[in-house]
Amino acid sequence: MPTRRHAIADDLRHQISSGHFAPGERLPSETQLATHYTVSTSTLRSALALLQSEGLVEKIHGNGNFVRRPLCRITYTGGTAALAPWTAFSAPLRMTARTTNIEAPNHLTALLGVPPRTPLTEILFTTHEGKAPHSLAYTYVPHDLAPAAPPLPEQIAVGLADRCSAPSEVRERVSARLPTQEEATVLRISSSLAVISLIRVATDATGRVVEAALFVLPGDRADALFTTRVAEERSPKA
Amino acid sequence: MPTRRHAIADDLRHQISSGHFAPGERLPSETQLATHYTVSTSTLRSALALLQSEGLVEKIHGNGNFVRRPLCRITYTGGTAALAPWTAFSAPLRMTARTTNIEAPNHLTALLGVPPRTPLTEILFTTHEGKAPHSLAYTYVPHDLAPAAPPLPEQIAVGLADRCSAPSEVRERVSARLPTQEEATVLRISSSLAVISLIRVATDATGRVVEAALFVLPGDRADALFTTRVAEERSPKA
């Protein structure tokens, strides 16, 4: 038995997908919609919450509810040894970088295998599509491996390749969760829209961690792909 | 500036983690809690919703709110060529299987590269910890590759290894989303707790799909790990 909020959400979904509400358009105010559907504003808001968690609608406080423009779906490609994070993405994306020198906070020491307060370089990559941020990647490298050059994305890749030895192993751990308040704000997503949290740790032949990266990818527009080829010699024995 | 529901959620979180409310215990009723915190029941319920989406509290309609027992965190290991799905999990888990013969529905034809209504064998694996279901895996194999043996997990692995050629490539696509109503019910999770959705497709040397598997893993207790070793010969060029 469908509840009212589901019925309203379904109706709005249809109106959006049919083009009755165009992408980027502002929906009627919540009061108007509540009157139209003859429900209370609370019920109407819970209907909109469903659409938000699907990434169909973006609320802007004091302004209105907007139909989200459909975004390019991007694929993070796993298993690449490249140190530059954006090379892992399939689609061409505008990317900005911001470099900060920090001392290793507690939650990073275990990941990087370094003592607390080790000098690190943090590089925050942000991908954009139009004005809307599309994904976040916090990258940490030991300070002596970090490029001295200004943090233009292309230069970082070259700088890293110059200074550090080749990674010999990359471990990527993927989990699903809801975004933190900060992530939701920066990515302009609902805090009820699931995100992929991906932690990538690259170690060189000596076992030293040469890079750790924390990716946050909105679930409505990103996924991660891992391809494994099996050597012919090996038996498929479970 | 923290809202009331966040303050209440924080307080309950502390009481749970400090052991004031024990795992498995039923919380006071929502009315009692609302009185205790001098808020309306709506506000109290929105505080509980926060704890639900963290997997700390399980609501049971008509019965009460229960502190969730902390569950073993499990890791799905990617990149394995094994066809038996449970071998991908790190922890020992109780698993049940249910086999059904079906005709390929539309959403599977593209995945498997077969015509509509191709005979398939669907195997639904469920892992359990105690009474609570822990994860779901829908596995599809072409009917002629499916084991004729009864669907005991161990026998399926043997049956598959006997009949089909070795997979030469495994593609695993990971995304994050909220569970469907059905998944939330079966897994006994809140519909606002993010899940990992993992689609694994194994193809043999001829390019034929020998297995497709759809995993649903609750985000509060599961993650996926992919390890890549880089051959020494290759350059780390981005």
Added chain:
DNA sequence: GAGTGGTCTAGACCACGAG
């Protein structure tokens, strides 16, 4: 049947954004 959570209401008051 008694008690629990689930849905919904009609409204107050606050915080934010744009003109």
Added chain:
DNA sequence: TCGTGGTCTAGACCACTCA
């Protein structure tokens, strides 16, 4: 300033679980 969404209230009524 005005209109928007954000938070919260006090309470009605329904659906479910368990004794």
